[in-house]
Structures are given as C-alpha cells and as structure tokens.
Amino acid sequence: MTETDTVITVRGVDPYDIVIGSGVLSQLADRLGPGVRKVLIIHAPTLGAKANELRDRLAGDTLEVLIAEVPDAEAAKRVEVAAFCWQVMGQADFTRTDAVIGFGGGAITDLAGFVAATWLRGVRLVQVPTSVAGMVDAAIGGKTGINTAEGKNLVGAFYAPAAVLCDLDLLDTLPRNEILAGFAEIVKAGFIDSPEILDIIEADVDKATDPTTPQFRRVVELAVDMKARVVSEDFTEQGLREILNYGHTLGHAIEHAERYQWRHGAAVAVGMMFAAELGRLTGSLGDDVVDRHRSILDSLSLPTTYPVGRWNTLLATMQRDKKARAGMLRFIVLDGLARPSVLQAPETSLLFAAYQEIGS
Ligand SMILES: NC(=O)c1ccc[n+]([C@@H]2O[C@H](COP(=O)([O-])OP(=O)(O)OC[C@H]3O[C@@H](n4cnc5c(N)ncnc54)[C@H](O)[C@@H]3O)[C@@H](O)[C@H]2O)c1
Ligand SMILES: O=C(O)C(=O)C[C@@H](O)[C@H](O)[C@H](O)COP(=O)(O)O
C-alpha cells in the first residue's frame, strides 16, 4: 500500500479490502493470496491489451495465467458465457487453490463473480473493475449474476471477493459516455446516503467527472464507503441492502425492454427520476429534492424520461423484481434527502401517475 491509497474494508464472515488509488493494480499478485497456482483472467475484447499486460506481469515460475476472453457488456452475462468459462477451468484442472480475476466493467465482474462462486462451489475471486460503475458498485459488494430471457440478474449468488482493486489509472481508456453512465450509481449513493456527492457534482460537473481530479476521487470514495457500510450490515439483502436498489425496479425493466441496448446507468437514471416522482406523489418528498434529481441527471447528460406508451410492458417485467413479495411490488423511495425507505405494494394507479410525470 502506498500513502495515497485508500483502503475500505467490508466487514462480515470473510472481511475483504477495497483498495482505491492510482497504480493499485501492482498489488494484485499479493492480493491473490498464498498457494494460488493458476489464475483465470476474465475480460472482454475492449480490455484485451490491458489484460495481456496483466498476464505478462503475473505469469512466472509459480503462477500459470489462463485467459477467458468473453463478449462485451451485457452479452457477457449469459449462461452460455459462464459455461465457456467453466470449460476453460475444467480443461485446465482449475482447483480450489486457484483464483478468478474479474477484469472489466460491471458486466464482466458480475459474470466473473458468478463463475468463481459456482466453480467447485467457490474459488478465490479478486475483482479488478475498470469502469466507474464497476469501481463504485458492481465489483465491490459481492452480488454476482447473469441475466435470463425473462429478466436482469435473475440467476446469481452472493459471493464475497477476497479483494477489490480499484486502480483509477485503468479509467484512462473508458469512453466519456461510460464514465457518465457510471455516475448514475454515484448519484444514487448521493441521494440515498451521502449528499456531499451531490454538492461536489453541482459545484463543478466537469471536475467531478474527470478521473484525474481530487473531486472525482472523493465522490468515488464516498460511494464506495456507503456501499461498504451497507454491505457490511446486510450482505445477503435481508433488509437494509435494498436501499442500493434505488432506481433499479424500473431501471431493470427498461434495460430488459431495450434488449440491453441502453446502458445500465442510463436506465437507473430514469428509474431514480421515477422513484423521486413516486415520493412526491405520496407526499414524502419535496419538490426541491425531486427537481434536484432532474437537474443533476441533466448535468450528467443522463436521461430522465421514457416513452409513456411502454408502461404495460415495463409493469409486467417489474413483477419479477427481486424485492417483490407475494406478487406485490416494493420500491425504494426517499422520505427526504438521504432518508431511503420502502414503499410497499403501491396501487398501480399511483405508479402510472408517477410514470406519466417522466413520460415522453
Ligand atoms: N453486482 C452489482 O452490485 C452491480 C452494481 C452495479 C451494476 N452492476 C452491473 O454492471 C453492469 C454495468 O456496468 P458498467 O457500466 O461497467 O457496464 P459494462 O460492464 O457493460 O461496461 C461498459 C462498457 O465499457 C467498456 N469498458 C469497461 N472498462 C473499460 C476501460 N477501462 N476502457 C475502455 N472500455 C472499458 C466495456 O467493455 C463496455 O463496453 C450491468 O450489468 C449492471 O447490472 C452490478
Ligand atoms: O448491491 C446491490 O445490492 C445493488 O442493488 C446495486 C445495484 O446497483 C446493482 O445494479 C445490482 O446488480 C442490482 O441488483 P438486483 O438484485 O436488483 O439484481
């Protein structure tokens, strides 16, 4: 660890560190742990050059490095792709003393986590997120999974990594629109828990979204810290962890309706706007906080509207949301800034009224 690294520990049965900083990838060999003989790096073609550098850096007398190059983005989160990874591991006699490295955006770390959780019922996993969404959310909380034809993340496991390395230098090739999409999860952290994030974005959106600035690092650290605190309390989402799903009930339905051609962050942005309008209609959220959602998301060029005519499709898909109980939908809403709560079984008419507010 260097002086400038930030280490945030997730407490629990198997505590683990999330390390944030410039150049922290150099810690990977140490973080793999003792006794590891083989590692499988799972990555998408976009990270091919960086994955090869990583392979060359890790490979040595005692470590054999395998590579599984898989399809990009949501196309990675399919059972056929997991089966391909299992095949690579099987053919290499991958044992419980070996380790998986998830190297990519949130889709890749979700897949890699699922592969690690399921191979031999669990092998060591080190996550190396390379996108903003991966660093502040996907790679750090132990939710792993893949999609099915019926919906998003419907198959998966809660599986803790041994460590997460958030090397900010890896963001140098991340396209601007992906940085902004990742900010949806940072904004989520701001509204449910850490308003300082919102202040920093409002003060200077360009600086906040530039990975080389202190403002960027600060919002990343605040978002990671929030998630680490929540996951430490409720790893398997028995209650508190549901707040991390703010904006996701509608967001996931939009991703499904759009056949995953929308970025996760864009769909979550619309979902948060919808949840804010729900809060306004139930009287729990003031106009100021609702309007703040719109202005911050606008400043990040994230969408806040969706076609009104798609409502029936979205409603049907939302029934499969993991927070639903006995056929009744549940939404994370705000009772004020940084005061998340659960809206139980709202009337469909209320949901539609909120949807009309964001309808285009
Ligand atoms: N498990 C969780 O708790 C959790 C949390 C948030 C999001 N997610 C999941 O994460 C996914 C969204 O993550 P995402 O926004 O990272 O999307 P993504 O993984 O699809 O990556 C977005 C794009 O950026 C590219 N990319 C990533 N890093 C790059 C880099 N350094 N340089 C160049 N290109 C790079 C990817 O190849 C991809 O094309 C969704 O599947 C979402 O469901 C999971
Ligand atoms: O970590 C969590 O818990 C979250 O809900 C974080 C979300 O940002 C993330 O998109 C997650 O994958 C959604 O989980 P799901 O259980 O609704 O599929």
Ligand SMILES: [Zn+2]
């Ligand atoms: Zn998310």
